[in-house]
Amino acid sequence: xxxxxxxxxxxxxxxxxxxxxxxxxxxxxxxxxxxxxxxxxxxxxxxxxxxxxxxxxxxxxxxxxxxxxxxxxxxxxxxxxxxxxxxxxxxxxxxxxxxxxxxxxxxxxxxxxxxxxxxxxxx
Numbered sequence: 001x002x003x004x005x006x007x008x009x010x011x012x013x014x015x016x017x018x019x020x021x022x023x024x025x026x027x028x029x030x031x032x033x034x035x036x037x038x039x040x041x042x043x044x045x046x047x048x049x050x051x052x053x054x055x056x057x058x059x060x061x062x063x064x065x066x067x068x069x070x071x072x073x074x075x076x077x078x079x080x081x082x083x084x085x086x087x088x089x090x091x092x093x094x095x096x097x098x099x100x101x102x103x104x105x106x107x108x109x110x111x112x113x114x115x116x117x118x119x120x121x122x123x
Contacts, residue, residue: 032098033091040078073102080105084113095121 012020039060042048048059056075060066066074081088081101087108090096100120108116 029097030094033094036074036077036081036098036101037092039074040081043075043078044082077102077105080108084108084110086113086117090117090121 042059043056048056051059051063053059053062057068057071060071060074061068077098081091087096087101087105091098091101096117104116104120
């Protein structure tokens with residue numbers, strides 16, 4: 001948020017504020033992608049234990065300020081990404097955003113991965 005505040009100031013034109021908003025949203029999408037990939041790494045390698053936590057849930061709540069629901073979302077998506085290489089590749093490349101990946105994750109499996117990933121990246 002600090003960067004967005006620095007990019008905008010009172011009195012800017014609609015176009016300038018619009019461009020600042022688009023820039024902020026692009027940065028937010030990149031941050032979400034990075035967050036879910038890093039979270040998956042911490043979960044998969046149980047790195048939360050090295051950080052003094054007995055579970056990913058305790059780590060996410062204490063260190064990340066995640067609610068139980070947000071933790072469940074990240075855990076579920078991280079597990080899907082670990083099991084579905086095409087889905088993971090599309091998220092890592094930025095072609096498929098965090099929100100779209102989270103929405104399709106409950107219904108994607110190895111038998112329908114290609115179709116859902118293609119649909120999600122084009123719609």
